[in-house]
Amino acid sequence: MIKPEYMLHKDPKMEEDFSLAMAVSRGDQLAMDTVYRKFAPQILTICRRYASEKEEAFDLLHDGFIRVFEKIGSYRAQSPLGIWVKRVVVNHAINTLKAKIKWEGLGDELPDIPDEEWEENEPGDPETLIALIQELPNGYRMVLNLYVFEELSHEEIAEKLGISPVSSRTQLFKARRLLKKLWKQ
Numbered sequence: 001m002i003k004p005e006y007m008l009h010k011d012p013k014m015e016e017d018f019s020l021a022m023a024v025s026r027g028d029q030l031a032m033d034t035v036y037r038k039f040a041p042q043i044l045t046i047c048r049r050y051a052s053e054k055e056e057a058f059d060l061l062h063d064g065f066i067r068v069f070e071k072i073g074s075y076r077a078q079s080p081l082g083i084w085v086k087r088v089v090v091n092h093a094i095n096t097l098k099a100k101i102k103w104e105g106l107g108d109e110l111p112d113i114p115d116e117e118w119e120e121n122e123p124g125d126p127e128t129l130i131a132l133i134q135e136l137p138n139g140y141r142m143v144l145n146l147y148v149f150e151e152l153s154h155e156e157i158a159e160k161l162g163i164s165p166v167s168s169r170t171q172l173f174k175a176r177r178l179l180k181k182l183w184k185q
Contacts, residue, residue, distance in 0.1 A: 064089030
């Protein structure tokens, strides 16, 4: 259970988040339902980026929220509750999917890969972009998500996934190249 002394902010929004988290930590079903309804749509979108298919995304969402409810006692209101929920679910997705990745073309053959830019007609529709990301091989998709959406460095990605920073760069380069090819089709 969350201890009230962990409340570090006087911000009304943070107090509201902290109170909601405390209620969840006490097992309040209404509070759990509130957290799920408030954050699930956004978190599902994130899960869809990590998953290769919709069913896998729903599994990540479901199991991710189980982890959220199990770990809610560690919430300290140092960031908004939604950011904390996202972090827990993303970490769950990484840990779940990491074992399924068959790294393609790992090696130290590319010391530095420049960012590749989209052309003028980049995908503007989020649903189209998510569908294209889901078509990427698991390793490409994982590194792309961590680099682009979670804004991790190649060193941080390498540490999380147990690969070298050069391999992370290689996977990102290949992911972008394949994503661009898929978009053109």
